[in-house]
Amino acid sequence: MKLRFLRIIVGIVLCSCTNKGGSLFSGASGLPSYSGIDFDKIFSQKDNTFEHKDSILSVLNTYYQKIWEGRHLSGGLLIAKGDNIIFEKYKGYAKDNKREPIGRDTPMHIASTSKTMTAMAVMKLVEAGIINLNQALTDYFPNFPYKKVRIIDLLTQRSGLPKYEHFVEEIKPAPKQLNKKFLTNQDILDLMEAYKPPMVRPANTGFMYCNTNFALLALIIEKATKAPYPEAMQEILFKPLGMSHTFVFQEKDIPTAAQSFYASGKRCPLDRLDLIYGDKNIYTTPRDLLRFSQAMYSPKFLNEELRKKIFIPYSNEKKGIRNYGIGFRMKIYDGGRKLVYHNGWWHGTNSVFVHMLESKTTIIAIGNKFSKSIYTAEELSGLFGDYPEEREALxxxxxxKND
Structure with a gap:
């Protein structure tokens, strides 16, 4: 089936071309961390190889020419099988003066794909016995008005809490926090405690994607570790996994961090929500994000019980293939086949992170010039697994035709 599909798609694109872990605690911080993972022992030779290599590489090259170059995308695209990078390209600029070409070491904002890393930092703290998944948020925030919301509800997008980007606009008269140039995570919590915006639905009664959940998880990480979220993420995740070009965006980074752009090429300005983290604001490179993905394939990433919890579909009230695990979106097809991924969008940033459980394939796309075309990278998963819907979309x- 896959071979027939590849033959068909290669024929079409050729015609179109013609026509144109381990140890929990480590380091001086004493925080639980993903240290001790031996990256040389994660993958077998079989994991690093794939069938129909020439056909797949032909499709990837044509995909890049047609989608990325043809639609003038800006950013980076990387596909890896195990620890074998089979495709990697970069184009565009990190700054509006066009003096900083995007390359393999250029950190870019991955927007909501940041949620995957926030979630795994929480899971490492769970493994260490510092956090309990069923804890109520009132254990950390005694004045929190939503008594039934638990940590697991935040991780699985089942809290029913209102979206901060909406309720802050509805508070009248505007409190003093809203006159600040940049709001913080603590400001969001304070506003929720003071004004008690109504819940959208009762806790743990259904899925609702909500950035508030992960902004609060960042605060819980800070409470649990007694360290600022940017520092805790460095100690728990980024440093142990060798993600040397990854950081959490803060005000001090404004002059140096890569910018994002509207589709027109005009730079997107920052707004008062741009320093809230946990739900967004991790800057990384495709290679660093690959490092995170590779680590997650290791049995030493988390104990087996917790690793299994990550990719369970938690919202089953309605029928459909789409669901959410712990910090990851998923599509569940016939026979229980799972396609695990997370996308991101913020200002001019678009990102795709596909973590394929069975074939151990990683697909990463990060764009800093707004285009929905970035999300077609998810459809490349049809080249590496039995996902006919993704193949058809690709x-x-x-x-x-491109414009």
């Missing part, structure tokens, strides 16, 4: 994308 085939359609490659047939479409």
């Amino acid at each position: 085939l359609l994308a490659l047939k479409e």
Whole structure:
């Protein structure tokens, strides 16, 4: 089936071309961390190889030419099988003066894909016995008005809490916090405690994607570790996994961090929500994000019980293939086949992170110039697994004419 699909798609694109862990505690911080993972022992030779290599590489090259170059995308695209990078390209600029070309070491904002890392930092603290998944948020925030919300509800997007980007606009008259140039996570918590915006639905009764959940998880990480979230993430995740070009965006980074752009090429200005983290604001490179993905394939990433919890579909009230695990979106097809991923969007940033459980394939796309076309990278998963819906979507994308 896959071979037939590849033959069809290669024929079409050729015609179009012609026509144109381990140890929990480590380091001086004493925080639980993902240290001790031996990256040389995660993958077998089979994990690093794949069938129909020439056909797949042909499709990837044509995909890049048609989607990335043809639609003038800016950013980086990387695909890896195990620890074998089979495709990697970069284009565009990190700054509006066009003096900083984007390359393999250019950190870019990954927007909501940051949620995957916030979630795994929480899970490491759970493994260490510092956090309990069923704890109520009132254990950390005694004045929190939503008594039934638990940590697991935040991680699985089932809290029912209001979205901070909406309720801060609805508070009248505007409190003093809203006159600040930048709001903080603590400001969001303070506003929720003071004004008690109504819940959208009762806790743990259904899925609702909500940035508030992960902004609060960042505060819980700070309470649990007694360290600022940017520092805790460095100690728990980034340093142990060798993610040397990854950081949490803060005000001090404004002059140096890569910028994002509207589709027109005009730079997107910052707004008062731009320093809230946990739900967004991790800057990384495709290679660093690959390092995170590779670590997650290791049995030493988390104990087996917790690793299994990550990719369970938690919202089953409604039928459908889409669901959410712990910090990851997923599509569940016939026979229980799971496609695990997370996308991101903030200002001019778009990102895709696909972590394929069975084939041990990672697909990463980070763009800093707004375009929904970035999300077609998810459809490349159809080249590496039994996902006919993704293959059909990819085939359609490659047939479409560019403007």
